[in-house]
Amino acid sequence: MQQKAQKISILGATGSIGKSTIDVISRHPDLFSVFALTANNNIELLLQQAHLCSPEYVVIANPKQFQQAKKLFSEQQLKCEVLAGHEALVQVACAPDVDVVMAAIVGAAGLLPTLAAVKAGKKVLLANKESLVMSGDLFIQAANEYNAQLLPIDSEHNAIFQCLPADFKYGDLCSSGISKILLTGSGGPFLNTPIDDLHQVTPDQACAHPNWDMGRKISVDSATMMNKGLEFIEARWLFGLEATDIEVVLHPQSIIHSMVQYLDGSVIAQMGNPDMRTPIAHALAYPERIESGVPPLDFKQLADFSFTEPEIARYPNLELAMQASNAGQYATTTLNAANEVAVAAFLQGQIGFMQIAQVNNECLQQTSTHNLESIEAVLESDKTARRLSASIIDNLSRTELQKVGS
Ligand code: NAD
Ligand code: MG
Numbered sequence: 001m002q003q004k005a006q007k008i009s010i011l012g013a014t015g016s017i018g019k020s021t022i023d024v025i026s027r028h029p030d031l032f033s034v035f036a037l038t039a040n041n042n043i044e045l046l047l048q049q050a051h052l053c054s055p056e057y058v059v060i061a062n063p064k065q066f067q068q069a070k071k072l073f074s075e076q077q078l079k080c081e082v083l084a085g086h087e088a089l090v091q092v093a094c095a096p097d098v099d100v101v102m103a104a105i106v107g108a109a110g111l112l113p114t115l116a117a118v119k120a121g122k123k124v125l126l127a128n129k130e131s132l133v134m135s136g137d138l139f140i141q142a143a144n145e146y147n148a149q150l151l152p153i154d155s156e157h158n159a160i161f162q163c164l165p166a167d168f169k170y171g172d173l174c175s176s177g178i179s180k181i182l183l184t185g186s187g188g189p190f191l192n193t194p195i196d197d198l199h200q201v202t203p204d205q206a207c208a209h210p211n212w213d214m215g216r217k218i219s220v221d222s223a224t225m226m227n228k229g230l231e232f233i234e235a236r237w238l239f240g241l242e243a244t245d246i247e248v249v250l251h252p253q254s255i256i257h258s259m260v261q262y263l264d265g266s267v268i269a270q271m272g273n274p275d276m277r278t279p280i281a282h283a284l285a286y287p288e289r290i291e292s293g294v295p296p297l298d299f300k301q302l303a304d305f306s307f308t309e310p311e312i313a314r315y316p317n318l319e320l321a322m323q324a325s326n327a328g329q330y331a332t333t334t335l336n337a338a339n340e341v342a343v344a345a346f347l348q349g350q351i352g353f354m355q356i357a358q359v360n361n362e363c364l365q366q367t368s369t370h371n372l373e374s375i376e377a378v379l380e381s382d383k384t385a386r387r388l389s390a391s392i393i394d395n396l397s398r399t400e401l402q403k404v405g406s
Contacts, residue, residue, distance in 0.1 A: 012104035013037035036092035094120035158279035159257035159270035171240025229321020337385035338363035
């Protein structure tokens, strides 16, 4: 008997992960049908995607774009209903008809819709690592309570998931004979740049990742290695790990996407070309396998295959994230918010590349320990950290201007 196609909502459809998801599902129209596509502002791309995928709903998150979106969709006689605003993101994430939710909004804006999908007990494909970094324990508790199936899209976590034994129990490395999780990272575009030159690098240089084609926020995070820091926190929550269970290893070729080391000396690695369609296809089809469009790895072309340790002076954000992860939920929520504000300021030319870590550090230093026992408390803490980091950035910019003027 032929299986019914699974209905999917793609949150953040117009982004890098969203586009790769549409590429994969378009190869399997018998397996997937689209319930909803969402975007923040990009109506043009959303229109093109709607022509291709025939969704039942599209959501434009920015309410200011609603009238324009409605006009264009009706002019092109697209049958889908056009919704707007953040409430609508939540609605299409938890609608009863939806089987699968791709959570691919960037940043804290992804938290509430992703959590809504979790609380509706959906199969949630988690790309939006920030939601887990912000609300770790609450998020995992909700996934357990509402029986949501969480599948990691981040290539490293998807790799770890593939390398763990099928009967792996959350947080219990010992019973599975695991000694360590090796979280790999490329080191980004400035792996070999003299550290003294990092102050002057431009947003475009920071976004030119050597192996991966990604959105601008995560590209900057990869260059500072905050991305690996957020992934360190993400891995702890996804698999129930202690900080000492994880070792970060630099692997500039991005062919191995992470590894699991066992007590007997075996190391199981997941490999593939650096293309997010592989983890996306893996999670979409799990536990089956489907074709993703990614060319097979050609080992004869792999001249270099190297591994090193990340330098702390080059990647202060990595260290900060590890410290925050040990300090507790308030610290990772604060760091995530500060980093989003600092990265946006760097992309707008307001602060320098190395000042991203400075803002993050000052924001953490100026925030006192507090408990986060509800999502409301998480959102409040996020807001406070955003205000604080914005004022730290203003002070930094003023000091820079005074230096120029004197
Ligand atoms: P992107 O910037 O390319 O796309 C972001 C998407 O989110 C877009 O559709 C945009 O319209 C939407 N969006 C942005 N702000 C929004 C808001 N305020 N409200 C609602 N929607 C909003 O980002 P990306 O590179 O696709 O990354 C998406 C997520 O996936 C991030 O959390 C990132 O860390 C994670 N991720 C990405 C990659 C990658 O290769 N790109 C790899 C691993 C994890
Ligand atoms: Mg990753």
